[in-house]
Amino acid sequence: xxxxxxxxxxxxxxxxxxxxxxxxxxxxxxxxxxxxxxxxxxxxxxxxxxxxxxxxxxxxxxxxxxxxxxxxxxxxxxxxxxxxxxxxxxxxxxxxxxxxxxxxxxxxxxxxxxxxxxxxxxxxxxxxxxxxxxxxxxxxxxxxxxxxxxxxxxxxxxxxxxxxxxxxxxxxxxxxxxxx
Numbered sequence: 001x002x003x004x005x006x007x008x009x010x011x012x013x014x015x016x017x018x019x020x021x022x023x024x025x026x027x028x029x030x031x032x033x034x035x036x037x038x039x040x041x042x043x044x045x046x047x048x049x050x051x052x053x054x055x056x057x058x059x060x061x062x063x064x065x066x067x068x069x070x071x072x073x074x075x076x077x078x079x080x081x082x083x084x085x086x087x088x089x090x091x092x093x094x095x096x097x098x099x100x101x102x103x104x105x106x107x108x109x110x111x112x113x114x115x116x117x118x119x120x121x122x123x124x125x126x127x128x129x130x131x132x133x134x135x136x137x138x139x140x141x142x143x144x145x146x147x148x149x150x151x152x153x154x155x156x157x158x159x160x161x162x163x164x165x166x167x168x169x170x171x172x173x174x175x176x177x178x179x180x
Contacts, residue, residue, distance in 0.1 A: 013051045015041055017061050024062070024097040029105060032058070059101050060108050066098040067119040074126035082171050084130040085146060089167065092150035099154075103147060112140075131174060138174065145170050 019040045023032050034055055038045045052058050073091045077083040092099045110116050127146075128139035149166060152158045158166065 007050070009051055012047070013061065016048060016052060016058060017065055020058050020062050021065075021098060024101070029059070029097065029100065034058075056106070056108055059105055062098065063101045063105075063107060063109060064117055064119045066095065066102040067117070067123045069095070069098070070102070071119065071122040071126050074123065074130075079129045081130045081142075081175050082167075084127060085142070085167060085171060088127070088146045089150055089153075092146075092154065096154055099150065104151070142174050145174065 016037055019037050020032050023036060023040060032055065034045050034048055034052075037058065038048055041048075048058075052061065070088070070091050073087050074084050077087045109120065111120065124136075124139060124143065127143055128136055131138040131142045133139075149158070149163075149170065153160070153163060
C-alpha cells in the first residue's frame with residue numbers, strides 16, 4: 001500500500017480564495033460561509049480549516065490577493081499621478097466585492113504598521129511613487145481621496161457625470177503643493 005499523498009496546501013488556499021471571490025461577486029459577502037465554500041469546492045469544512053482558521057482569514061486572504069492585483073494595476077501605468085489615480089479607480093470599479101474585502105469589511109490585516117503585509121506595502125508603494133514626499137503622508141492623502149471617490153461613486157452617492165471633474169480636482173489639489 002503506497003502512502004497517501006500530502007495535500008498541496010498552497011493550491012488548497014488558492015482554491016478557497018478563488019471560490020470566495022466568485023461567491024462574493026455573484027451573491028455578496030454574506031453568502032461566503034465556510035459551509036458554502038466547502039460545497040463549492042466539493043470538500044468538507046474540516047478540509048478548509050486545514051488552511052484557514054475561519055471566515056475572517058479567508059476574507060483577509062482575498063483582500064491580500066486584491067492588494068497584489070491593485071499593485072500590478074498601478075505599476076502597469078506610468079508613474080504619473082493622474083495615470084495612477086485613474087488605474088486605482090478602474091480597479092475599484094472593475095472589482096467591487098474584492099475592493100470591499102480590501103477596504104470596507106472588518107479585517108485582521110495590520111495597516112500602516114511594522115506588521116503590514118508585503119502585498120499591501122507594494123500597493124501603497126505604487127501610490128507613493130506617484131505622490132512622493134519625505135514620510136508618505138502625501139500618498140496616504142491620495143489613497144484616502146481615491147478611496148473616498150471609489151466608495152462614494154460605487155454607492156451611487158456622487159453624480160456620475162462629474163466623475164472626471166472630481167478626479168481632475170483631486171489631482172490638482174494633490175499635485176499643486178509640490179509642483180508634480
